[in-house]
Amino acid sequence: MDRSKKPSAIGVGANIPQPTVSIEQGRVEASLPSGQSVTVLLYGATVTSWKLANGEEQLFLSQKAHLDGSKPVRGGIPVVFPVFGPPPKDHATSALPQHGFARNSTWEFLGKSSSESLGKDKEKADDAVKLDFGLSHSMLSEEFKKAWPYEFGLVYSVTLSKDSLTTTLQVQNKDAKAFEFQVLLHSYLNIKDISAIRIKNLQSKAYIDKTQNASEHVESSSAVEITGETDRVYKGLDPKIPIEVVSTQGDKALFSITREALNDVVVWNPWIEKAKGMSDFGPDDAYKNMICVEAGSVAAFQTLDAGDTWEGGQTIRASSQ
16 A cells, blocks of 8 residues: 655765665564664564664563564554454444454555655754555455455554654545544553652543453552552543653653554553463563553544544653663
C-alpha cells in the first residue's frame, strides 16, 4: 500500500552524515550518525529495540519473546488494533483474538525519510529518520479477513530522533461503510528497579482497575508507585500533558510520554505470580525491570466513517538511567 505523504529522496549531500537503514531477515534497523538506533520487526510492525547514543536500551524485551512470527512479541512496542483486550461479545471485533490482528500480521516496509524530507533543517540531516510500515485487508490471513471483513489501510510511522522516539498510526477506512476501532501503543519501558520509579501526572484522573473486577476509581496519588500486579486504564487525559516515569532518587524524569489523539493511558506490570504464569515472559523476576505505559484510545470504541482517516501517536523522550 502507499504512504499518504511520500518524502523526497533521503540523500541531501555528500558532506552531511546520513542515517543508515538496513532491511534483513524480516526486520528494519535504523541508526543516526550520533549513535541512536531503532529496530522494527515486520511481524506486527513491532519496535523491539530503541537505544540512546550511549547504547542504553530503552525498551524491555522478554528473554523468552518469540521473534519468529509464531506469536506476538512480549516486549518492545506492539501495535494493538482494532480492539484492546478480549473482544466484547456481539461486536464487529468479537471473532478476533485479544488485542486484535495488527500485532499478529506481517506488515510491509513502505520506505524511509530523513530530516530534510520531514521538514527539518537540511543542514541537520542526521537529526532524524522516519520508517513507514503498511498493513491492509488484502495482507491479512484468511482467518483475520473473515473475522474483520472491512477494507482498511494502516500506516505506522516510527521516527527516531536524537532525544526521542515517535510512533504514529494512521487508520484509513477504505470500505463503503463505517467501522469501529480501538488502538493502543503497548510500550514496554526498560527500567532498572520497579521499586525505584514513580509515575506522575495521573493524579485526580479516573481509571478502570482490571485487577479489581474492572471497577472505577480516581487516582489520589501525585506519584503512582507499583507494589503489586497493576492493570489500569486511565481515561480522558490531556494528551499534551506528559506522563512521566521518574526516579525516586532526585525525582529525575526517566521517560516522558506525550500523545496526539490518544486520550487514554494503560499502566501495566504483571508482578510476581502473573509473570511466572506467562510462558513468553522471562526471566520470572523481569517484572522488576519493566513498566508498561501505553498510550491509546481504548476506554470506548470510536467510529471511522467510510472514506475517512484517523491519526494518533506518541512521543517518548528518554534520559540515561
